[in-house]
Amino acid sequence: MLLEIAIVIGLTLINGLLAMSELAVVSARPARLKAAADRGSRGTEVAVRLAGEPGRFLSTVQIGITLVGVLSGAFSGATLGIRLSHVLQAQGLGQTLADGLGVGLVVVVITYLSLIVGELVPKQIALRNAEAMAARVAPAMLFISRVAAPLVWFLDVSGKLVLGLLGQRGEAGERVTEEEVRTIIAEAKSAGVLETAEHDMISGVMRFADRTARALMTPRREVEILDLSESMDAMRAQIRQCRRARLPARDGEADDIIGAVLVRDLIEAFAREEAPDLRAFVRPAPVVIDTAKALDVLKRLRESTLHMAIVFDEYGHFEGIVTSGDILESITGEFQDEDDTDEPAFVRRAEGSYLVAGWMPIDEAGDMLGLPVDKDPAYETMAGLVLSELNRLPETGEVFDYRGWRIEVIDLDGRRIDKLLVSRLPPSPS
Structure with missing residues (x-):
């Protein structure tokens, strides 16, 4: 009887090992496995191979689990149950009652051990350190797959055939999505692996890649422009008061931006002569369309020594400029200038509730406030969201509801939406 109990316990442990192997290999992150394999870990190399052939691996595991289940059921019912029944009969119970109690008690105990020792505990161990456990169990699973190769092949082919009938042909889709990356970053922050500033900067990098030139640019109404058609005295006074390192230059018309000038060049030119030809100091600046992707804009800026791109729309209208400073601020947040009177976003x-600036980027509002935002909205800022929802310029004090939030227009600066009051609506009574 002791031998039979030992066999049942051994089968339960084997079942636990198989369950742990299955979850460890399936949930292990491929990037971590490959990194460990590159460092020369033999077990991890095998785990990478198993993860790359999920059909064969799962067939191997299922063969083992099924075989263990059959043997465990045979021993628990046919041997241990009968022996316990004899013990109960010796204590004075009737045969029918003793047989029922004997088999029932053995099944309950074996089921309990199978759930705890054979399933739950091994799977929790696998989840806590999936990559390490996958590296440990992979060689044994590879050995089993080779021993049972014909049956593994048959089950693998059968599984693929059924998947094909269900329309599930081809490889699995991408394993890591952007949302999963964001979740991992948030978990790293909660666990203290990332500082708050590091988390914010990484989130800023991910937002940056999804933005367009229009979201990055300084809009034309806030851009200081050197108009070469003005008088020399007016341009000299503008240069004397300018605090920018470079200025876009136009020649008369509002949309006739011909390039940009370095302010230091103009200061030196005015110091040498009374009326220099400022057109000679205009440098060509890269031109981008307002719908250009942020990464494309960054590439154009890297190729230019001017570190400024001129933004036009599809009709050839000047919309604004993008500088290397705009790129940096989109990742790290706004920098305070000496003459900057803007309030925080x-x-x-x-x-x-939240007092929100109209210029706050809509993707930042989604991340920082929890405001629901469409995947690819047709606007870039909170002001754009208001205009998109109302389809007109709002009035001061106007209020509307948006997906569980209430948005109130607090202040208008001419035709620009300056300040908004955003608050979450109370849950509706069920």
């Missing part, structure tokens, strides 16, 4: 108020 948002301020959380005591009652839980």
Whole structure:
């Protein structure tokens, strides 16, 4: 009887090993496995091979689990149950009752051990350190797959045939999505692996890649432009008061931007002579369309020594400029200038609402405030969201509801939406 109990316990442990192997290899991150394999870990190399052939691996595991289940059931019912029944009969119970209790008690105990020792505990161990466990169990699983190669091949082919009938042909889709990366970053911050500033910068990099030139640019109404058609005295006064390192230059018309000038060049020119030809100091600047991807804009800026790109729309209208500083601010956040009077993008108020600037990028509002935002909205800022929802210029004090939030227009600066009050609506009573 002791031998039979030992056999059942051994089968339960083997079942646990198989369950742990299955979950460890399936949930292990391929990037971590490949990195460990590159460092010369033999077990990890085998785990990479198993993960690359999920059909064969799962067939191997299922063969083992099925075989263990059959043997465990045979021993628990046919041997241990009968022996326990004899013990109960010796204690004075009737045969029918003793047989029922004997088999029932053995099944309950074996089922409990199978759930705890054979399933739950091994799977929790696998989840806690999937890559390490996958490296440890992979050689044994490879050995089993080779021993049972014909049956593994048959099950693998059968599984693929059924998948084909269900329309599931081809390889699995991408394993890592952008949302999963964001979740991992958030978990790293919660666990203390990433500092808050590091988390914000990584999130900024991911937002940057999804933006367009229009989201990055300084809009034309905020751009200081050197108009070469003005008088020499007016341009000299503008250069004397300018705090920018470079300025876009136009020649008369509002959309006739012909390039950019370095302010230091103009200062030196005015110091040498009374009326220099400022057109000679205009340098060509890269031109991008307002819908260009942020990464494409960054590439154009890297190729230019001017570190400024001129943004036009599809009709040839000047829309604004993008500088290397705009790129940096989109990742790290706004920098305060000496003459900068803008308030922060948002301020959380005591009652839980937010005072939000109209220029706040909509993707930042989604990340920082939890505001629901479409995947590829047709606007770039909170002001754009208001205009998109209302389809007109709002009035001061106008209020509307948006996907569980209430948005109130607090202040208008001419035709520009300057300040918004954003608050979460209370849950509707069920």
